[in-house]
Amino acid sequence: MLQKLKNYLEEFDRFAKKNEMQIDEVAEGYAKTSMVVKDFHLNGANVVHGGAIFTLADFAFAIASNSHGRIALSINSSISFISSAKEGEKLIAIAKEVDLSHKLGTYNVEVKNESGKIIASFLGTVYRKSDEIKL
Amino acid sequence: MLQKLKNYLEEFDRFAKKNEMQIDEVAEGYAKTSMVVKDFHLNGANVVHGGAIFTLADFAFAIASNSHGRIALSINSSISFISSAKEGEKLIAIAKEVDLSHKLGTYNVEVKNESGKIIASFLGTVYRKSDEIKL
């Protein structure tokens, strides 16, 4: 199931794909995504766009929260932008489950660069539908 | 200055550009951005990716908070995802200033579709540097 979810999202998460974000690891309640900062990820100040950082974190969050086989929809996320990142840097997002109940799940995602400098911290909540994911 | 800022960001906010988001209006402490949902904005569930919605809101927030001529950096944002949106829908983000002090600014952004249905609500804070924006 986890490998199938990974394969499915690599193909059908088109926004992640277009923006060259990849899935590195998936486990129950856990996911790791990454991207190498390209010119097209930058904003007008020549650093990575907050939207690109959020998307990378949200992507890891979505995978981790859907890893249990039931559809999980993001309700709310809060992100703190801590350091900026430049072209050429590799950014890695790791999503970990803080809590899982029948209807809700809470996840923390940290985005770091390759030297371990923290770029952003993200806290998100999903609503878990009763429907199973069909792949 | 506002027209120059708009022109500059239309050219140099490369992440917004790649993802086909546009600036519709800019005023002091205010901005409106929009996008038409394309296939590449979708996630694995066939609805707009949270990262795309966040980016559209963050883009409006960045313009509104930089509209006073001093560099404003996003510190923190919280986003509630309220309704999903599909391919073909037009999404509009309107950023309004809640408060502006010497060092900080707070903005509310609402993302709606063309019929006025709310898609997401966003609350963000910037740190205002002393440096002026040079365009």
Add this chain to the structure above:
Amino acid sequence: MLQKLKNYLEEFDRFAKKNEMQIDEVAEGYAKTSMVVKDFHLNGANVVHGGAIFTLADFAFAIASNSHGRIALSINSSISFISSAKEGEKLIAIAKEVDLSHKLGTYNVEVKNESGKIIASFLGTVYRKSDEIKL
């Protein structure tokens, strides 16, 4: 029902009561609460404690989200602290419904002082149980 909810919470929301917060108005999807800042609301810096401001906002949020007669539980809130407030000031929190769906509700709360200066902006989400409120 709304009057009953107000009476019930005035008596049984013991944390609000102990901290001298009151309910001024209740309507469907709407509530207004207030407090006059006393010495016991202050923190070590001699201004109102963030926890007191949050509690006032959260109280309005809880009333507004439970006003439809079904039990609503707070999942997540984000608060931006904009101005500080001092002893003697009256603080007013107004909660408005941003969106209501079958299972979720989203509310914006603004906390202002009597002269209309904004103190804090709050965005919160509830999970709506199927159980009706019995008073």
Add this chain to the structure above:
Amino acid sequence: MLQKLKNYLEEFDRFAKKNEMQIDEVAEGYAKTSMVVKDFHLNGANVVHGGAIFTLADFAFAIASNSHGRIALSINSSISFISSAKEGEKLIAIAKEVDLSHKLGTYNVEVKNESGKIIASFLGTVYRKSDEIKL
């Protein structure tokens, strides 16, 4: 300095004092606070009020962020409410520094009960003034 800060806040953080919250540990960038849930901490649903949980977390956050000797003001916090807690339970909040820069600090706070069940997760940002704390 840390012991002095602890003594000072135990006396002068009047909102924490009134609501019987105590400081258990203080270190650079770190703090631990706790409370035993009393009847006056409850809301109308007979569980701990979200405002009490927030206040306990915010108190740990304030201590951790002021532990470096410069005045730190809370700008924004996001809290996810994960499990409810009842009268008689002891709640413990631990604040850890995620990042510290010249002007800003980011902190994660986890609130648990004594058996380690997570009650809430909190992410907060402070603005660091240049003024030193004088005790």
